[in-house]
Amino acid sequence: MNKRTLLAAAAALALPFPALAQSAAHDPVALRDAALSDNLAWEITEGLTTEVGQRLAATEAEARARAWAVKKLTALGFKNVHIETYKMPLWERGIETAEVLGGAAQKLAIAALGNSGSTGPKPIEAEVVAFATLADLQAAPAAAVKGKIVYVGNSMTPTQDGSQYGFFGGARRAGPSIAASKGAAAILIRSIGTDYHRNPHTGVTSWVAGVNPIGAAALSLPDSDQLERLLKRGPVKLRVQITAGMKGEAESGNVIADVPGSDPSAGIILIGGHLDSWDLGTGAIDDASGVGITTAAAKRIMDAGQPKRTIRVVWFGAEEPGGFGGAAYAKAHANERHVLAQESDFGADRVWKFETNLPAGAKPIADRLATVLAPLGISRGRGTAHGGTDVGPVINTGVGVVDLSQSGLRYFDYHHTPDDTLDKIDPVQLRQNVAAWTAMLAVTANAPEDIGPIPKGEGE
Amino acid sequence: MNKRTLLAAAAALALPFPALAQSAAHDPVALRDAALSDNLAWEITEGLTTEVGQRLAATEAEARARAWAVKKLTALGFKNVHIETYKMPLWERGIETAEVLGGAAQKLAIAALGNSGSTGPKPIEAEVVAFATLADLQAAPAAAVKGKIVYVGNSMTPTQDGSQYGFFGGARRAGPSIAASKGAAAILIRSIGTDYHRNPHTGVTSWVAGVNPIGAAALSLPDSDQLERLLKRGPVKLRVQITAGMKGEAESGNVIADVPGSDPSAGIILIGGHLDSWDLGTGAIDDASGVGITTAAAKRIMDAGQPKRTIRVVWFGAEEPGGFGGAAYAKAHANERHVLAQESDFGADRVWKFETNLPAGAKPIADRLATVLAPLGISRGRGTAHGGTDVGPVINTGVGVVDLSQSGLRYFDYHHTPDDTLDKIDPVQLRQNVAAWTAMLAVTANAPEDIGPIPKGEGE
Incomplete structure (x- = not known):
């Protein structure tokens, strides 16, 4: 005592x-x-x-x-x-669209993260490279990420004290900056949320000094599941446009x-x-x-x-x-x-x-x-x-x-x-x-x- | 017997x-x-x-x-x-946006109804005339509706046999044609649904022969509640754009x-x-x-x-x-x-x-x-x-x-x-x-x- x-x-x-x-x-x-x-x-x-x-x-x-x-x-x-x-x-939101290209062509529901950069005036098209967790993205060599659209998953579940937000929220807070530093074209994260509605969860992301912001958005959980199912079937190419950015x-x-x-x-x-x-x-x-x-x-x-x-x-x-x-x-x-x-x-x-x-x-x-x-x-x-x-x-x-x-x-x-x-x-x-x-x-x-x-x- | x-x-x-x-x-x-x-x-x-x-x-x-x-x-x-x-x-969907004008300026979530017409190439701005039920819209004189954006409510609740859909669904199936026949500029209905998410419920509407289709969309239930709360405070003017229509x-x-x-x-x-x-x-x-x-x-x-x-x-x-x-x-x-x-x-x-x-x-x-x-x-x-x-x-x-x-x-x-x-x-x-x-x-x-x-x- x-x-x-x-x-x-x-x-x-x-x-x-x-x-x-x-x-x-x-x-x-x-x-x-x-x-x-x-x-x-x-x-x-x-x-x-x-x-x-x-x-x-x-x-x-x-x-x-x-x-x-x-x-x-x-x-x-x-x-x-x-x-x-x-x-x-x-910071303000702009256009935000994502769609699967090819035989399984379909739209996905996304919402830009606060402080997201832009993918530019025209949509980008690139293959997805998926990471189950933020740690996996951190461990990946830049060559595996460069020019790709990064996807980061998570497995957040509800708790009374909300304590999973701290851990899983890292994918939103730090994931975009890490992806950008490895040369990613854009990043889509699985929403830091616990519901199954087509409403993605936004929230702030931070860019490490010297890193140029890229387009960064969250997919709703149903859309994340959909992307994960498609990725199990083979490579997935997306067309993504995010025109968010800082406005002075x-x-x-x-x-x-x-x-x-x-x-x-x-x-x-x-x-x-x-x-x-x-x-x-x-x-x-x-x-x-x-x-x-x-x-x-x-x-x-x-x-x-x-x-x-x-x-x-x-x-x-x-x-x-x-x-x-x-x-x-x-x-x-x-x-x-x-x-x-x-x-x-x-x-x-x-x-x-x-x-x-x-x-x-x-x-x-x-x-x-x-x-x-x-x-x-x-x-x-x-x-x-x-x-x-x-x-x-x-x-x-x-x-x-x-x-x-x-x-x-x-x-x-x-x-x-x-x-x-x-x-x-x-x-x-x-x-x-x-x-x-x-x-x-x-x-x-x-x-x-x-x-x-x-x-x-x-x-x- | x-x-x-x-x-x-x-x-x-x-x-x-x-x-x-x-x-x-x-x-x-x-x-x-x-x-x-x-x-x-x-x-x-x-x-x-x-x-x-x-x-x-x-x-x-x-x-x-x-x-x-x-x-x-x-x-x-x-x-x-x-x-x-x-x-x-x-029939295909196009642009669909709605926003409150004035001191309570804010966006509302809408989805065009199947067979909806268009509000034209530019958004329209008009005052809302609200009806608690389809019967109220039916009973209204055309002068009360002409040039306005009609809103129709409903009070659908869940049932095991889904039997409320037949009755309340009338606002979606028939409401737009009735509103158009009275000269409405557009119609927004409270979604024929039972959830409280910002995802409006689409579904088919039918136009009586001789009636020119107008823009017709559903508001999500949270957005319908919001509009109803604003209407209790005073007149509400909306800017609405719906570019849906028939494509041959x-x-x-x-x-x-x-x-x-x-x-x-x-x-x-x-x-x-x-x-x-x-x-x-x-x-x-x-x-x-x-x-x-x-x-x-x-x-x-x-x-x-x-x-x-x-x-x-x-x-x-x-x-x-x-x-x-x-x-x-x-x-x-x-x-x-x-x-x-x-x-x-x-x-x-x-x-x-x-x-x-x-x-x-x-x-x-x-x-x-x-x-x-x-x-x-x-x-x-x-x-x-x-x-x-x-x-x-x-x-x-x-x-x-x-x-x-x-x-x-x-x-x-x-x-x-x-x-x-x-x-x-x-x-x-x-x-x-x-x-x-x-x-x-x-x-x-x-x-x-x-x-x-x-x-x-x-x-x-």
């Missing part, structure tokens, strides 16, 4: 029933239960996805979404509502709203999700619901009375192409004292687990969270919270974090596809999310402990 | 355990159980959908599918394998294969499915599986020994645009004696019910079918069999029919969409289909009763 475990055990003995309510106004249990009737998260999710639709980073649509957000957050009574803009490279520098931005705390010295609790989406669906699960959930929870705390700590809700811009909004926020607000930072960016299915990363003096907060979250069906995980792309840059400065982990069992059926639409949101599970976030904020925003910085290397 | 019911009751008393086996070679129980290990139906479904892909009627792809069929049926040992061609009008006359055809019977005077048992598909998916459930199931069952009877009656398998052409193959077959074979005609054209989920329409002297066949099909989980329905589009023209000449009804609970999730692909076929349920068809053929092809014609008006 190490020192940390010993302390935890002692704390558990001392506080078998941790006192939850730091103030009558912010009783976490009462606020939690009231939030199970929440309608605001739905209203925001429905409104943003319906009235704006897709919100690709740095486009006119994302700007419309920011205006929508300011109007909404102001009407809700948040303070200090404003936009903070920044410049970033704009454009403006994106974060929308910021505060619930001011009574004790400015106690620091800021940062929460939020991202306002931008990919351009294929309307970004309901990714991530209109995330801004809806966190905003609804903050509004409930605000309406119950002034909390001790300031709660700051940020609707981050340009998360999808690489976390531009999160980076810009951290830079612009480096001089403010953030004590906790967390985001909702994994859909709207129920929260099933929570984990924390807290400084030593604030660890009792985690015990109180366990007590108030358990009735919502939320277990205390055995790992360490790590936040996400938007709050990551703040967390990396030594700020604590509470992860409220949503069930990912169907998240990758819709993620980054045209199917990310409002009908995928279950209003009952959405409300459970709001209840979890409300309870978490009621506990943390009023916690009597000082929530200090987490020295490098000393996190849980 | 009428005469028919009395006879049925008497028959049930006389034959509590109907003798199933008319010949040792064609023991229906043994053949049925062996078919539960069938691989041929899968092989055909996989081969046709993979090696040919989509097979739009009267196109080069459908011709390739006929060649594929002849090669396959010949290799399997069927006799008299040949193609019978006919001419028909060719072209060739289609049926592929025919026989298992010759030992007694030519006993008549032909006609079975099959359709070879063509819509152009969006690869036509796995509609209807590669149908030709696979019926062919695999006929092959099992053939391999067991010569049956008394000839079994004719037809892979019908051009079913989707209006049953051209079925009509051509009935005309070309009007002088042959068909005694039963049935088709498989409702996917590949399990057969759950059977019904018959038999002449009076052949009714004991239905009792024997009930006995041999029950162990497969197949109930005897209380209705009358009616066949389908392909065998309908033969049935209408007074020919009996056995319907082996498949479960339709998920059929309209994929029907006529890009999602109609091989992965939607459950191999276990596919084999149950083959077992049901094999047992049915073992009973009917060898039945000692004369299966006479059904005089008009005297069917069950």
